[in-house]
Amino acid sequence: MLKKTNLLLFLFASYLGIQAQQTIPFRITKYNNIIVKSQVNKKDSLDLMFQIAMKDGSISPERQRKADHIIFNKEEISDHNTVDIGPVTLKDVRFFDNQLSGYESDGKIGTSLFEGKTFKIDYDNSQFVIYDKNPDLTGYQPLKIMLDQGVFIVAADNVVDGEKQQESYFALQSGYSGGVLYSNEFTEEKELEKKLKIIGEKTLKNSNAQNLAIKQGILPFLKLGDFVFKDISVAFFSGNLKTQNVSYFGADMLRRFIWIFDADRNTAYIKPSKYYSEPYYKIN
Template identity: 70%
Template sequence: MFKKTSFILLFSAGLFSIHAQQTIPFRITKHNNIIVKTLVNKKDSLDLMFQIAMEDASISPERQRKADHIIFSQEISEKNTVRIGKLNIDNVRFFDNELTGQEADGKIGTGMFAGKTFKIDYDNNRFEIYDRQPDLKGYQPIMLLNDKGAFYIAADNVIDGKQQQEAYFLLQSGYPGGLLYSNKFAEEKGLNEKLKITGEKTLKNSSGKSIITKQGILPFFKLGNSVLKDVSAGFFAGDMKTQTVNYFGADMMRRFNWIFDADRKTAYIKPSKYFSEPYYKVK
């Protein structure tokens, strides 16, 4: 009897370890940014924006809350603790004076999920952290290119209604809009002539050089087996052309639920409740 009971307990414990997970609630701002409430070094309560394009954390010079217990040396602070819900993270590196999204005091990256599979669940406004791979029913795999903690995905762009143009996009949850093309891609594909332009804004720097931002509509965008229509797409023109990579922004990310495997070589996506929502208007 004792052996049978022990076996049942061990079997149950094994099942629990397969499905064990931690859940971290978040909120989404009207600018599509993910905000998590944190307690840093057991003293500073900060709202941090989740930035998938970084591993560490940072504090904004425009923060609304005090961060007096993060001690910086040459704008870097090592070995901090961060608590998010029931998750405790040690040895977090913070950078000082980095701008962040609206409503946030700073940023926190994917280091809080180090070595774990994690899910961004836009349907339920939460992260889920797994010890092992969760149920992937209904999800499709897409390859990740991991460049020092920054994640790139490949997708097809139908620009002129005929030919698909494959491009790599950096997952960039800090950019509130949809797609933002690199200067090279915009010029090579003639986006200024081929896209329907819906908005334009000109800025000048201290040297009088102009930065022109344009917003257009991409007819079709294909990620895996999912096709989005009339996607909001931006690009730069003018004298200064500093956009070196394509962005897959927060407005695009929220249209899917995401599961990232522990080795960050594969992501699994499934359309979220936001898949067909109107696109964010970049101002």
């Protein structure tokens, strides 16, 4: 009888362990963006791009699906929405209207998905995992993160034109398809247009539909934690409209790791994903 009781206790504990986490499937587009299927206000089925650099949600003017049950005020803001994504139900979600989003998406959803929880971005299995308690971190490297108005910031070392390593801060930006995008300040200080080998140039639109001239070059080295990337593809803006105030660690770099963010948002834990050695994203 004692053995049977112990077995039942073990099975019950195992059940609780399973219930201590939730899984949300996603798909990755060819532009490196993460897309989740959602239902807003129980009526509007939307494909939303996960944007790690924002907390709330937004709706794109170029959406393919109807969002008739999200009611916006004169300031193009909608409050108190309900969003169902996988097993997670979010309440009181704010949406902004008319913000451009990634290809194949109807809008964006931010980190309110994981409010107060430890969460994993598992690129190997195309899923988010939300934890009620700390997961096994064996094989992961800790990486200090900072929060600035809800944006995750990490430090990385850069080597430009044979110069010594210089630490720079990057905002994690899952909406930017490329790898590294430098701020105007870093670009001008390091004279990237002169010192880097330029391999591409294109005009892009930002979320406010403004045209931006962007150039792509080759950076000799970038170091994140103990991970070193050689001849990495990076980008920076040129021309008269220079509004890039922060540097981005974009989706092409994010996908090269599996990420676990602690509930306090003080530390991220990373290890290489199956995309770690993939060719770098190039501007077409």
